[in-house]
Amino acid sequence: MNTDKYISNAVKSIPPSGIRKFFDLVTNSKDIISLGVGEPDFVTPWEIRKEGIDALDRGSTTYTSNLGLPELRIAISYFLKTHYNLTYDPEKEIMVTIGASEAIDLALRALLNDGDEVLVPEPSYVSYAPCVTLTRGIPVFVPTDEKNNFIITPDDLKSKITPKTKVLILPYPNNPTGAIMKKEELEEIVNIIIEYDLLVISDEIYSELTYEGRHISIASLPGMKERTILINGFSKAFAMTGWRLGYIAAEHGFIEAMNKIHQYTTICAPITAQYAAIKGIYQCEEDIVKMRETYDKRRKFIVNGFREIGFDCFEPKGAFYIFPSIKKTGMTSQEFCEKLLKEEKVAVVPGDAFGPSGEGFIRVSYAYSIDKIKRALERIKHFAERIL
Amino acid sequence: MDKAIEILDLLCENSRLTEKQIATITGLSEEEVKNTIKNLEDKKVLLKYTTLVNWEKTDREVITALIDVRVAPQQGHGFNRVAHRICQYEEVKSVSLISGTYDLSVEVEGKTMKEIALFVAERLAPIEGVLSTTTHFVLKRYKKDGVFYEEGQNDKRLVVTP
Numbered sequence: 001m002n003t004d005k006y007i008s009n010a011v012k013s014i015p016p017s018g019i020r021k022f023f024d025l026v027t028n029s030k031d032i033i034s035l036g037v038g039e040p041d042f043v044t045p046w047e048i049r050k051e052g053i054d055a056l057d058r059g060s061t062t063y064t065s066n067l068g069l070p071e072l073r074i075a076i077s078y079f080l081k082t083h084y085n086l087t088y089d090p091e092k093e094i095m096v097t098i099g100a101s102e103a104i105d106l107a108l109r110a111l112l113n114d115g116d117e118v119l120v121p122e123p124s125y126v127s128y129a130p131c132v133t134l135t136r137g138i139p140v141f142v143p144t145d146e147k148n149n150f151i152i153t154p155d156d157l158k159s160k161i162t163p164k165t166k167v168l169i170l171p172y173p174n175n176p177t178g179a180i181m182k183k184e185e186l187e188e189i190v191n192i193i194i195e196y197d198l199l200v201i202s203d204e205i206y207s208e209l210t211y212e213g214r215h216i217s218i219a220s221l222p223g224m225k226e227r228t229i230l231i232n233g234f235s236k237a238f239a240m241t242g243w244r245l246g247y248i249a250a251e252h253g254f255i256e257a258m259n260k261i262h263q264y265t266t267i268c269a270p271i272t273a274q275y276a277a278i279k280g281i282y283q284c285e286e287d288i289v290k291m292r293e294t295y296d297k298r299r300k301f302i303v304n305g306f307r308e309i310g311f312d313c314f315e316p317k318g319a320f321y322i323f324p325s326i327k328k329t330g331m332t333s334q335e336f337c338e339k340l341l342k343e344e345k346v347a348v349v350p351g352d353a354f355g356p357s358g359e360g361f362i363r364v365s366y367a368y369s370i371d372k373i374k375r376a377l378e379r380i381k382h383f384a385e386r387i388l
Numbered sequence: 389m390d391k392a393i394e395i396l397d398l399l400c401e402n403s404r405l406t407e408k409q410i411a412t413i414t415g416l417s418e419e420e421v422k423n424t425i426k427n428l429e430d431k432k433v434l435l436k437y438t439t440l441v442n443w444e445k446t447d448r449e450v451i452t453a454l455i456d457v458r459v460a461p462q463q464g465h466g467f468n469r470v471a472h473r474i475c476q477y478e479e480v481k482s483v484s485l486i487s488g489t490y491d492l493s494v495e496v497e498g499k500t501m502k503e504i505a506l507f508v509a510e511r512l513a514p515i516e517g518v519l520s521t522t523t524h525f526v527l528k529r530y531k532k533d534g535v536f537y538e539e540g541q542n543d544k545r546l547v548v549t550p
Contacts (some may be wrong), residue, residue: 036548047416081394126550175550297413304412347547371402 070098178316
């Protein structure tokens with residue numbers, strides 16, 4: 001059967017993920033050291049796992065309310081207050097989702113009409129633009145570059161705004177660049193956001209992983225709470241990727257709209273994960289700090305390692321990626337990564353998988369032990385000696 | 389955290405890290421790292437820089453046995469004298485005083501099971517003060533010094549994810 005003619009135009013118009021392509025290549029290789037993973041190398045802290053087991057033991061196997069367990073929403077409200085000085089009403093302004101991924105989808109679907117434009121900084125996480133397209137919105141890319149530390153500047157922003165612009169996606173700390181936006185930098189774009197009556201979908205999934213000063217949420221700036229759909233989750237900070245648990249904090253009206261979609265499409269996030277997450281918030285602060293300190297050591301080690309080998313490497317202040325430039329090799333990102341994989345058996349992700357302005361860069365994850373990073377660096381050095 | 393402990397932790401993970409690399413990771417100067425390590429070596433805190441080898445993947449036969457030894461404690465010396473005596477043999481890789489039914493746990497390496505059995509019968513058991521020995525041969529290693537022996541156990545993640 002020719003299935004193609006039945007597939008919707010929107011789906012057909014989405015390009016396949018650049019990471020997927022590389023993934024297939026890597027899966028067919030043996031004995032590789034991979035620095036290509038976008039999730040923590042830590043297993044979920046034991047207290048959280050134990051609570052998941054206990055929840056099953058107690059027979060907690062039902063649906064929860066659409067918004068999520070009330071106790072979890074209270075816990076999230078507490079977390080946002082104590083960590084980022086944000087005040088959200090757990091009854092009306094917080095909802096629990098199946099990972100931050102569902103949250104992104106919900107936010108876009110709740111806000112966009114056909115043809116609405118969404119500003120998507122790039123390079124950035126791979127799912128924003130496809131989710132916009134699926135909602136019949138139009139992604140408008142805002143390229144960022146190394147000379148501006150991969151942040152959005154007021155000029156970048158202004159140059160892309162049209163009468164159809166409705167939403168700005170703000171993905172900081174950023175995957176793949178590791179860039180963060182400081183308070184002053186956020187303040188510079190807030191005026192424009194308000195002036196042009198934009199909404200912000202702020203994806204703060206890496207907010208606990210910043211290494212020089214704490215994360216500042218744009219929602220904490222004057223006039224911005226009401227304009228921000230704040231997305232966060234448990235995957236990165238609590239090393240809970242496989243539990244699929246995220247959340248949204250926003251104005252009640254926005255939450256209601258998103259919950260409408262959520263109740264018909266997924267009903268609720270898994271109850272086991274929800275109970276486990278409550279434990280995480282109240283009892284695993286120490287684990288979070290310890291993981292952050294470990295990432296920070298690796299960060300310094302790997303940035304320095306790449307620089308010593310001879311690559312220009314932007315200093316990332318958040319997440320667990322570095323984004324070194326490979327421009328001086330004269331290769332494209334894809335060529336570089338394929339050659340590195342073939343000749344030295346090290347897997348890193350080509351920067352253009354995260355948008356055209358990622359061309360000339362590679363994303364290297366440091367969610368790996370120092371031992372593994374050291375061995376990978378030795379192989380990369382060997383490679384660089386031949387090609388630089 | 390205590391900087392010396394931080395350095396020791398790093399060396400336990402990979403003893404081939406250079407002083408410069410350790411300096412980068414810890415934020416100390418190279419000089420400080422050098423001095424701290426020298427100090428740890430001088431004080432016999434840092435005894436040796438070792439490797440972990442999976443001998444099964446080499447041509448060399450290496451058999452390991454864990455031997456539980458019961459010892460009659462001696463007046464004024466406890467278990468120390470017998471323990472020191474056992475330590476003298478090259479085949480003996482480790483000796484520890486343990487709590488419980490037995491007194492000493494002795495790790496012995498040899499080329500064959502017979503070699504180890506003979507070592508126990510002819511060298512270890514006859515030592516004055518040794519009351520009994522129970523030999524357990526290691527059949528398969530799953531994890532040692534924090535390292536998994538089987539591939540795929542250490543990292544269960546997909547190799548590339550967004």
